Amino acid sequence: SQQGEEDPQALSIQEGENATMNCSYKTSINNLQWYRQNSGRGLVHLILIRSNEREKHSGRLRVTLDTSKKSSSLLITASRAADTASYFCATDAVKAAGNKLTFGGGTRVLVKP
Amino acid sequence: NAGVMQNPRHLVRRRGQEARLRCSPMKGHSHVYWYRQLPEEGLKFMVYLQKENIIDESGMPKERFSAEFPKEGPSILRIQQVVRGDSAAYFCASSPGRQTYTDTQYFGPGTRLTVL
Numbered sequence: 001s002q003q004g005e006e007d008p009q010a011l012s013i014q015e016g017e018n019a020t021m022n023c024s025y026k027t028s029i030n031n032l033q034w035y036r037q038n039s040g041r042g043l044v045h046l047i048l049i050r051s052n053e054r055e056k057h058s059g060r061l062r063v064t065l066d067t068s069k070k071s072s073s074l075l076i077t078a079s080r081a082a083d084t085a086s087y088f089c090a091t092d093a094v095k096a097a098g099n100k101l102t103f104g105g106g107t108r109v110l111v112k113p
Numbered sequence: 114n115a116g117v118m119q120n121p122r123h124l125v126r127r128r129g130q131e132a133r134l135r136c137s138p139m140k141g142h143s144h145v146y147w148y149r150q151l152p153e154e155g156l157k158f159m160v161y162l163q164k165e166n167i168i169d170e171s172g173m174p175k176e177r178f179s180a181e182f183p184k185e186g187p188s189i190l191r192i193q194q195v196v197r198g199d200s201a202a203y204f205c206a207s208s209p210g211r212q213t214y215t216d217t218q219y220f221g222p223g224t225r226l227t228v229l
Binding site: 033035040041042043044045048088090100101102103104105106 | 146148154155156157158161169172204206217218219220221222223225
């Protein structure tokens with residue numbers, strides 16, 4: 001499997017429900033970032049969590065990081081139709097030059113009104 | 114402060130032609146990254162540049178692809194003799210480069226290349 005794989009690949013929920021998606025990776029990392037991409041558009045940075053952090057919040061977003069399991073989760077609370085998008089985790093590997101990112105395949109989230 | 118700018122947003126080329134994609138990083142950013150995204154897939158790293166230097170091109174195909182980030186002007190990703198398999202969205206990202214391992218990368222809107 002690839003560095004930074006998201007699970008599930010697709011998620012369909014009702015407005016108001018919470019959406020949880022997971023990301024697993026293989027190598028040691030400096031940080032892990034989550035991005036959102038609306039269909040046919042660019043990526044919007046959501047949150048960055050450093051390797052020495054375990055949890056981070058930003059508005060309705062909650063990100064956890066477990067470096068012992070090499071996994072992260074993104075929780076979107078009280079989802080809205082506007083949250084419909086693809087969500088990608090991206091890792092910045094320790095041995096990488098600079099901070100090039102390795103992306104997973106994404107989780108496609110559909111929030112039904 | 115304008116975000117990362119890419120142009121053109123859409124580019125159509127016939128097989129064998131050249132494609133030139135431009136990226137202007139955010140003001141004050143000296144690090145530029147290029148990524149490629151195939152349909153329904155995540156982004157794949159291609160190349161990392163600082164002004165006048167290629168730092169890491171491990172994701173670039175060995176032939177036909179080149180990138181530069183001159184002292185003045187935008188970063189350019191150049192694809193020579195395009196083939197249908199080059200059809201993809203190409204994204205540029207920039208970062209300030211002040212905190213090497215914790216810099217956020219800010220992405221441009223992408224250039225969607227279609228090769229006929």
